[in-house]
Amino acid sequence: MADYERSATVGASADAAFAFLADPDNLAEYVGPITHVDSLAIEGDPEAADASEEGDPASEAHFLADTATRRVEWGFRDYAGSATVEADTSSTSTITIRLHVRDDADPDAVRGTLDQAARTIQRLLLLRR
16 A cells, blocks of 8 residues: 655634534545545444444445544545644644555556645635635
């Protein structure tokens, strides 16, 4: 598995940036090449999901938001990602996006996805001010 990372400064407070990232409905807006599955958000440990969901693709997906660390994690099969928000000033913050993908993923495409995600988050947070 390969790991990639991209950080970007955004014009939003850390709390506002985290609130945006912590909403699973927004994930598909900033991480383009995924498909949003309704009811993706799971409170707590994704490993503790009901065993009756086995075989259901949504049961293999997880989305966790940790307010204490301002960290969001998501994943599905051989793909995982996270976003962490750090406060810079009262009106700016830095978001670090990390992707964990299969070794055979095209590195340039992954970097392009991260760059696009960072630009999209910056734009969407500016629009929400």
